[in-house]
Amino acid sequence: MSRRPPSKLHLDPVVVRKARSLARKAGRPIVRLATTHTTVSVERSVLRLAGLPGADPDGEPWVNHLVDAVRDQVGLEHGVAAPVWDALLSGDHADLTALAQKAASGSADFRLPTGRDADRARRAARKAVGRGIAQIDRRREEREKLIGRLGDPPKPWIYLIVATGDIYEDIPQAQAAAREGADVVAVIRSTGQSLIDFVPEGATREGFAGTYATQENFRLMRAALDEVSLELGRYVRLTNYASGLCMPEIATLAGLERLDMMLNDSMYGILFRDINPIRTFVDQRFSRQIHGRAGIIINTGEDNYLTTADAVEAAHTVTVSQLMNEFFAKEAGLPDSQIGLGHAFEINPEVPDSFRLELAHALLARELFPDAPLKWMPPTKHMTGDVFRGYLLNGFFNLVGGLTQQSILLVGMLTEAVHTPWLSDRDLALQNVRYVFNAAGDMAEDFHPAPDGLVVQRAHQVLGEAVDLLERIVDDGMLNAIGDGTFGLMKRPADAGRGLDGVVSHGGSYYNPASEILAEGLAAGDASAPASSGAR
């Protein structure tokens, strides 16, 4: 973020510092959990980085077979790397895939190597995984080169959603969206993918209200957008969703296929998909380390709270979640420029001064996180079948985006309450954005909330409430707060939820070459400027 606008809210730096330090305090125990546990998906990611794609004829990925076999035979508390490369080095397996196939048919044996064998296995594992990370680094360089060559669009980036369920219908729609002005295309996932504990394979044509996230779909779509980027002379970004039971693996695939942004929230899976909290915290940390390395901007999901809770009453929970997401992101190695914190225009339009309250909330986020590429999301909850009214609300949403200088603008659809977007809905939506930004895009210059006025007071109030809530969270513990329904009114106890059985606490000899390399990369420099290859 180059331009940092002069402050309009005059937030008290003491309060801001306090908020951040409370977030740190609340988050530290969670980080401890995350660094002392692994999950099946983290381990599968290690194998994916080492080059194990594909699935059996029933669609079950080889990485799942292999991790399951290791788990059955030696447990996962040591990580898959040592047992797997031990088997590879000692057995007569042509490669990882061959080993996985055998594991699938129950004909591969694993043990936990020790001593020299262990060292050997670890070295081999690290080398193999290093190749995957090097590929991620190359993808990142590719992106940087393309952006250098084609140019980066000015902020806010126009973010459009494609959701046909069929990758071959998505592609022309995404290209059309780019031609009409989208800077970012997000392919929504099929409902339910976040709850399946494997990543589907190949190009897919059958999703409900979205298209499956697969490595091949990623590849196809990125290639299509590269084509259109060249045509347009502007780098068009691709976004997908990491959240869910396979967060680490999808993050990995995104890095390997040069996706540019990923939905990745530290708590979304817990709250909105009833995924076990510990599973989520472990997975999100690993996936964010990968995103950091890959130069992928994460998008957090604070918008979701406001669809289940009231946007005025719960405004401060958005701020708290943003602070937590920021803390976890930085801890995982993401620089500010990759932390796309989310927030949304979800106040009931009937509320008096609703527009000015939106301005207050949006400006608070902008000034609290001046260097983050904030993602500003459109009205959904209070959209109705009155598409004319919907179009108007979207215009005012766009205006808040401009007045408060948001970075990523998710384009709202007039038919939000009716159906997943039609071609014409998107076209109308882009026309709306164009009008507002062409006509009033620089109006931040004229927007100076009165120092004692409603906007400033509201922003200060929300920040104050956020600090109070953080204090309570620090006292109770983050996991208890989540269990109590603090966020989005969802109560999620730490010992329940999906995917808990995929969580394993580290044994004494836990080894994960990916984590090792990623941590070294961070130690060596700043994640935004990785060494030319992560594998050394």
Add this chain to the structure above:
Amino acid sequence: MSRRPPSKLHLDPVVVRKARSLARKAGRPIVRLATTHTTVSVERSVLRLAGLPGADPDGEPWVNHLVDAVRDQVGLEHGVAAPVWDALLSGDHADLTALAQKAASGSADFRLPTGRDADRARRAARKAVGRGIAQIDRRREEREKLIGRLGDPPKPWIYLIVATGDIYEDIPQAQAAAREGADVVAVIRSTGQSLIDFVPEGATREGFAGTYATQENFRLMRAALDEVSLELGRYVRLTNYASGLCMPEIATLAGLERLDMMLNDSMYGILFRDINPIRTFVDQRFSRQIHGRAGIIINTGEDNYLTTADAVEAAHTVTVSQLMNEFFAKEAGLPDSQIGLGHAFEINPEVPDSFRLELAHALLARELFPDAPLKWMPPTKHMTGDVFRGYLLNGFFNLVGGLTQQSILLVGMLTEAVHTPWLSDRDLALQNVRYVFNAAGDMAEDFHPAPDGLVVQRAHQVLGEAVDLLERIVDDGMLNAIGDGTFGLMKRPADAGRGLDGVVSHGGSYYNPASEILAEGLAAGDASAPASSGAR
């Protein structure tokens, strides 16, 4: 206007004073013309005030018959009053109507009385006309009482148009509009009425794109709105159009029937209806004297320029016209609170920063005329069949209205480019206004254009251009400027145009009891507080 917001543009008071003094210089010769000429319609107004309604079976009003007969026999340079009351006093005519009927059949004789006869005739005329003016005063008091009792809605007043062509369809639509939030209902006139040199009679059901302005239609609609005002506990204002060949008469009828606002522009008839400039200037002065007395707010028509000229290029012509309209209005006795100067949101939405330019223009008007009830008019020229886009533009128009604290808000229709408004168009339009003012109505508090920013600079530039143009007009003469196409790109020479043959230069003994009483009222006090009866 109670609240006068602190200045945001910091206009130079020296320049503002200069602009007003130039307008005065430019207008004075026109006032001289207006005070030395009469027109057939002014004379007919005198008769209407004295109580001569009705028309012959072909629809030609008795006032027309009588004025034509006087003109044929003695000319109009002395006014109709003396010859008519002389005939009434000396002949055996039951009353004015009887006299007019005889005049119509060619059996009434007129002369110009002299000496005692003249005095007698003038006294009788003055008494009769005084009764009409007393009726106007009673109407005004009625309005003030009703407002006192029911309450006046806060600004901006929501102004809605009804235009079915049939007064009996207009009435329920107007009542519905009021119930849904209209503070002002305007009944659009049938196309072409402004070019007919008489006022139609009675309730009418056949108009094109509007309903005829007649005394009976005025009465019916005012009664209907009184009914709904009582129901709603808020005084709903009624508006119609004075402009045209019968400006003085329609103004008179509006005063007699308690209309609350009237479209009355000093140049609209010249520019947009090709009515002779002198005819227009004479008529507008008399009609404004009546409006002043009646407590009627005039609405000027600067919006129209921007439908034929470009709203950016011609912005300063709007300012010039507002200054001229203000000068003529004040000269005719209207206080600031009755001078509803017009302006409009007509910049091509494709123009970069169009919204901010609109803000600049609207704020300039607001700060130049802080005490005038400014009328802010919606986009029309750049509206298209894309009704979604149209709805959005209207929302942004409404927002400018709020940010710059306009007084009267003419509600824009999403179908402007398609048809005269449907019931649902109006309903959607009001919903748009409600959203914007509920959500952002007080946002003027947050709107502070940067001192050296685009908005402020633009406003200063337009004012500067207006002063330059006024200087040229003072040099060339106002009539020449109009002849040259200065306003709305329309060229209108002073010796052409419709209705020229109805203009008559005053003779030595010109007498007009209405003008006399109106002038006395002004001299005695302020027009906003007339003596209890104008007739003394």
Add this chain to the structure above:
Amino acid sequence: MSAKKPHVVRPYGDATGDGMVQVSFTLPVPQDKRAEGAALQLAQKMGMDPALVVHAKAMGPDFTFFVVYGRVSHLVDLDAVTVVEREFTLLSPKEVTAQIKSRLHRPLVVVGACIGTDAHTVGIDAILNIKGWAGEKGLEAYGEMTVHNLGAQVAVPDLVARARELGADAVLVSQVVTQRDAHVQNVTEMSAAFREAYPADTRPVLIVGGPRFDETWTDRLGVDRIFVKGTTPAEVASYLVHRLCPDPSPPKPARRTRKKATT
């Protein structure tokens, strides 16, 4: 049928009987004169005559978006309109509690869920949670109801198993995602599973709800009642009493009827 209230009406633009409507759509043709002609043809097939294409916008090289205004000659016969009338009396929470107590003599057990991959819980929560909806408290707040809200993305076999285990009198299912008719498929699967798992006379009452259902589709979906957008908890509670705690004295009330509207 009185002379005053017309039973045949037409759309209303700005005058009675003018028949005016607005239509918008996309055609997969490049924007040109032929495209406008094609749009007019479609408008005519929809019964618009005259029709005016007031807006035609190219969306890329292959598609054009149109806005059309025009007059339809279709008559709307109000007598022929079928509406699902509420077949039960709307009760207050107190009445509901009293009637369960006096007629069922035990708490009524309700199991609710979003099934399939649907994760939109706001609708079912509105009906079930204490917090409720539109100012009314949800079923959890009713003294004589035991509510088990299983949350989102519950698989049908799990739902059947839990319903059995909990002794459900009624199973409430929400479906919001309708793309590719997901809601129809999921509900059909669900009702079949219940029919298979239970003898006909012990099967819990099956209720579905969501913003895009058609209330008249109960038979097609194999459920007992469908609730649509705007449903309030009290309506659902009253229906449950009506179905599960019938007044013992009068003859059993008739099943829901489809009635012609009367005015």
Add this chain to the structure above:
Amino acid sequence: MSAKKPHVVRPYGDATGDGMVQVSFTLPVPQDKRAEGAALQLAQKMGMDPALVVHAKAMGPDFTFFVVYGRVSHLVDLDAVTVVEREFTLLSPKEVTAQIKSRLHRPLVVVGACIGTDAHTVGIDAILNIKGWAGEKGLEAYGEMTVHNLGAQVAVPDLVARARELGADAVLVSQVVTQRDAHVQNVTEMSAAFREAYPADTRPVLIVGGPRFDETWTDRLGVDRIFVKGTTPAEVASYLVHRLCPDPSPPKPARRTRKKATT
């Protein structure tokens, strides 16, 4: 007809062939369940099935506004679309001037006006005034044209008289107000008056224009050519040359043809 380009298409929502459209209208009925049923009935009569009433809003006690989305089964047959093809070559101002000079040997006299009570001059001014339209200069800027723009609200008898007096080769009339078919009445009156006033072979070419005309209505209105929204001065100039200065060598070109669109 090639296999590649389909000649039958359907409306496109988000997938080929889905047939989806949006409709909005008002019915003169109070907002209630019956009203929604009535709205569905109308949608069905327009060919929408399934149709979903996504918005129903009371406008006072007697009217309800609806937004409906749904699928129509109508097919649009692109081969059956009739469009008015431009029957003349589009010429540059230079070409126009050259052809008038070489074929007519005198300036072409054009008289323009808004007739009836219509005061919308922007359209006719766009065609006639030097300033022009969409970057093109108007007919006044053409060397070999003498243009008389009579302005607005010109009565038909006056128009005929002026046309005669000025020796008009062509009379251009604009009509923008269409409420109660004012434009149709005015133009019909105008063309009848010219037919009455002139012998058939000396009558000036009658051209009308405005945003709400149907181009195919020349015979109904008794005029020679109709221009609609988006007309440019060059089109009108080219048409005038085509009509009034025909190429002397080849056989007289056929009158305007209505052609089926081809692709």
